Amino acid sequence: MWCCVRELWLRAILTCAIGACSILGDFGLRYGKSEPERAAFDNATHATVGGLTWTLIVILSRKYVARNLDSIFSCFLLASFIDLDHFIAARSWHIHDATHLQKRPFLHCTTIPIMLWALFISLSNAFHSPVLEQTSWVILAAFLSHHIRDGTRRGLWFCPFGSTRPIPYYLYVSLCMSLPYALHWLMSLHTFVQKSDGPVALIDV
Ligand SMILES: [Zn+2]
Numbered sequence: 001m002w003c004c005v006r007e008l009w010l011r012a013i014l015t016c017a018i019g020a021c022s023i024l025g026d027f028g029l030r031y032g033k034s035e036p037e038r039a040a041f042d043n044a045t046h047a048t049v050g051g052l053t054w055t056l057i058v059i060l061s062r063k064y065v066a067r068n069l070d071s072i073f074s075c076f077l078l079a080s081f082i083d084l085d086h087f088i089a090a091r092s093w094h095i096h097d098a099t100h101l102q103k104r105p106f107l108h109c110t111t112i113p114i115m116l117w118a119l120f121i122s123l124s125n126a127f128h129s130p131v132l133e134q135t136s137w138v139i140l141a142a143f144l145s146h147h148i149r150d151g152t153r154r155g156l157w158f159c160p161f162g163s164t165r166p167i168p169y170y171l172y173v174s175l176c177m178s179l180p181y182a183l184h185w186l187m188s189l190h191t192f193v194q195k196s197d198g199p200v201a202l203i204d205v
Contacts, residue, residue, distance in 0.1 A: 007059065014056040019177045021048050022149060036095050043080050046146050049176060050079025053145045054138060056180035061187070071138055078142035082107045108150060109159040113143030121190070133190075141183055148175045 025045025032038030054075035058068045065072070085105035086098035106112070120136030123129070147156055152172035155164040167175065 007062075010059050011056065014052055014059065015177050015180075018049055018052045018056070018180075019173050021045060021052065022173055022176050025049070025149075026152075035099060039095050039099060043083055046083065046149060047076050047080035049149060050142045050145045051076030053079075053141050053176075053180050053183075057137070057141065057184050057187070060180060060184040071134060075138050075142045078139065079146045082143065082146045104154065104157055107143075108147065108157060110143070110147050110156050111158050111161075113140055113147075116140075116143075137183060137187055141179070144179055144183075145176060148172060148179065 022045065025042060025048075028041035028045065029038050032041055051072055054068075054072045055065060058065055058072065085107035086101065087093055089101055089103070089105035090097040092098065117136045117140045120132050120139065124132035124136060148167065149172070151164070151167040152169055153166060155166045157163045
């Protein structure tokens with residue numbers, strides 16, 4: 001009983017932390033004094049939201065946070081590193097060049113993480129590898145949390161098909177907060193499919 005209450009509180013706190021962190025990050029982006037300050041604040045927000053998203057998935061999966069710090073840190077780093085494509089596309093390390101591109105850089109195309117997820121899931125099924133399976137979900141969580149945040153300014157980009165309209169502000173905050181629940185649900189469906197095929201080691205998230 002005490003354990004259930006504690007788990008519910010943890011879920012509620014982490015869900016609110018994702019929403020609060022997103023909103024706080026947007027304030028920093030809007031009111032930051034200089035371009036580097038705004039970019040650093042925005043990137044730190046992406047990383048934190050990514051880390052919190054995977055932490056909540058770990059809690060929802062009833063696993064120990066302490067034993068899953070590596071995957072939490074991976075999601076944190078990946079959500080931050082996505083923005084390196086700005087510098088690659090600009091072919092410059094100057095923040096002004098990186099933030100004034102003509103087109104959106106390639107890692108901001110949402111088709112890419114979906115394809116990477118499909119590739120890693122297929123490989124994990126082929127090789128019965130829980131590590132590859134976990135990697136596929138970490139990639140999806142990091143990219144989607146980043147793309148949804150950026151989506152409130154520029155929409156979601158599904159190349160080569162096109163982009164959606166910018167996501168309305170409160171819908172974007174709600175999507176960030178519900179993303180871990182949606183991914184956890186999808187993960188449970190995938191585990192269910194595997195179970196019906198035969199005994200396969202469960203993902204340790
Ligand atoms: Zn971005």
